[in-house]
Amino acid sequence: MPAYRTAQGKNVDMSQLAARNEKVRAVGNMNVNARGDIIDSHNRVIKDNNKRVKNNHQKGVGEKPSVPRPQVPNNSVSAPIPAVADIEEELADHEKELFDDDEEIIKK
Numbered sequence: 001m002p003a004y005r006t007a008q009g010k011n012v013d014m015s016q017l018a019a020r021n022e023k024v025r026a027v028g029n030m031n032v033n034a035r036g037d038i039i040d041s042h043n044r045v046i047k048d049n050n051k052r053v054k055n056n057h058q059k060g061v062g063e064k065p066s067v068p069r070p071q072v073p074n075n076s077v078s079a080p081i082p083a084v085a086d087i088e089e090e091l092a093d094h095e096k097e098l099f100d101d102d103e104e105i106i107k108k
Contacts, residue, residue: 023035035049
């Protein structure tokens, strides 16, 4: 981080300021210090941030149970395409009317 100049003309090195205060309790309700370590009421580290992040990463990336894939016979060809008559039987009455209109247009 670069050094900044305050309104009063003083130089402030932000990286040095952050390094100096990384063990100080952070403002908020998470009970952590500036590094992200979980701390108790006496500012003692309970869980190190690096270990916590590593555990969460392992939970997300760890080995997942393999899901068996359905077996497809080797000699099978793609499923047969249903005939138009079969599809029309499945349609509701109002949908059949739409097809009737299309047939009239095609016949003309």
